[in-house]
Amino acid sequence: MNTFSIRKFIAWPVLALVLAGAALAADIQSTPVQNAQIDDFAVGKKAIDAKNWTQAVSSFSKVVTQNPKNADAYNYLGYANRWLGKYDEAFAAYDKALALDPRHKGALEYSGIAYLKTNQKPRAEAQLARLQAICATCEETRDLAKAVAAAK
Template identity: 40%
Template sequence: MMKKTLTALLTVISLGLGGIGFAAQGFAMGSDSTEPAKKADDYTKAVDLIDDEEYAKAIPLLEKSIKEKGEYADALNQLGYANRKLGNWAAGMEYYLKALKLEPNHLGANEYLGELYLEQKDLASAEAQLAKLKAACGDCDEYDELEDSIDDYKDDNNIN
C-alpha cells in the first residue's frame, strides 16, 4: 500500500515538474513578434546564418519561409537586413517598408531602417525612425542601438 502511494506521489510530482518545464519553455520563447507556429524552420536557419554573417545563404531560406507561410514582419525584416548587409540598399528598403506596413511598430525593422538611412547619409530620416522607436517602446534595445548609431554618425561627420 505504501509503495503504491509513493509511486502515485512521484507520478504527480513528475507531471507537475513537467508542466513547469513546459510553462518555462513557453515563457522563454518569443523575442520575435511572429508566433513560432507561423514561422517555417527555414526562418530559424536563416537567422542563424545571418548571425554568422552568411547573408547570401540566408536570403533563399527566408524567401522559402515566406513562400510557405505568407509574408510576416520578422522574415521581411531579416530579408531587409541581409540585403542591406550585402549592399543591396534598394531591396533592404523594400523589405523593411513591407515589414512596417504589416507591423508599423516592429522594433527591428524600425531600427534597421534607421541604420539604412544613416548609410545613405539621410540623418533626418534616421532621426524620424528613432522617434518612432521612442513612441513604440520607450528606451528599448532597438532604440538604444539606433540612438548610438546616430550619435556615432554625428561624431564621424562633425554634426552637433
C-alpha cells in the same frame, strides 16, 4: 432560476469571450515560437548568425513567399540585404515588415541603420522618433540613438 436558465446565463458570456479571443488571435503577427517552427526561418537565422548573408536572403525569401504576412521574415530579409549592400532590396523588405507591423522595433531600428549607411540621417532620425514613441528604453531604441548620434 432553474438549472437551465443558470446554464444559459453562464454560457452566453463564456461563448462571447471565446469568439472574441478567436477574432483577436487571427490578427496577431508571427511570434518567435511560430517562426522557430518554420524550417527556412530557422535556417535563415543560423545563416545570419554565421554572417552568411546570401543564404539568409535565400531562406527568408522562401519564408515570405510561403507566408507573405511574416513581418519578422521581411525584417531579417532586409537585414541580410543591407549587409550585402543591396539597399533597395533592404528598404523594400523593411517597408513590407512595417506595413505589416508598423510597430516592429527590429525593422525600425534596422531601417534606421540602413538610412544612416545611405547618408539619409533625417530618415534615420524619423525612425528613431517612431521607436522612441513605441518604447523609449528598448534596446532597439538605444542602439539606433547611439548610431544616429555617431553619424555625421
